[in-house]
Amino acid sequence: MPKTAESKDNRLQVRLDAASKSVLQRAANYRRKTVSQFVLSTALEEAEKVIQENEVVRLSSADWKIFFDALTNPPPPNAALRKAFARYRKASR
Numbered sequence: 598m599p600k601t602a603e604s605k606d607n608r609l610q611v612r613l614d615a616a617s618k619s620v621l622q623r624a625a626n627y628r629r630k631t632v633s634q635f636v637l638s639t640a641l642e643e644a645e646k647v648i649q650e651n652e653v654v655r656l657s658s659a660d661w662k663i664f665f666d667a668l669t670n671p672p673p674p675n676a677a678l679r680k681a682f683a684r685y686r687k688a689s690r
Contacts, residue, residue, distance in 0.1 A: 610635075618632070621635060621636060
């Protein structure tokens with residue numbers, strides 16, 4: 598019979614004291630989940646927040662306009678940029 602869901606073969610183990618386990622169990626019960634389901638869903642939510650904080654740039658409308666204008670109408674290269682490009686071109690040969 599073909600599997601319709603992705604196989605869950607990976608495992609994560611965590612050691613914790615009895616008080617911590619009890620807190621997690623109480624919270625999981627409120628959400629009507631197993632401790633494993635609760636811990637996984639909560640950890641994934643937090644992981645997504647951390648990724649968003651570190652990989653997504655949020656700009657105000659004014660900052661977006663400045664950024665967009667710089668991308669669509671870049672200033673001409675200055676001497677330092679031309680020199681850096683020449684070094685890059687020489688090194689990549």
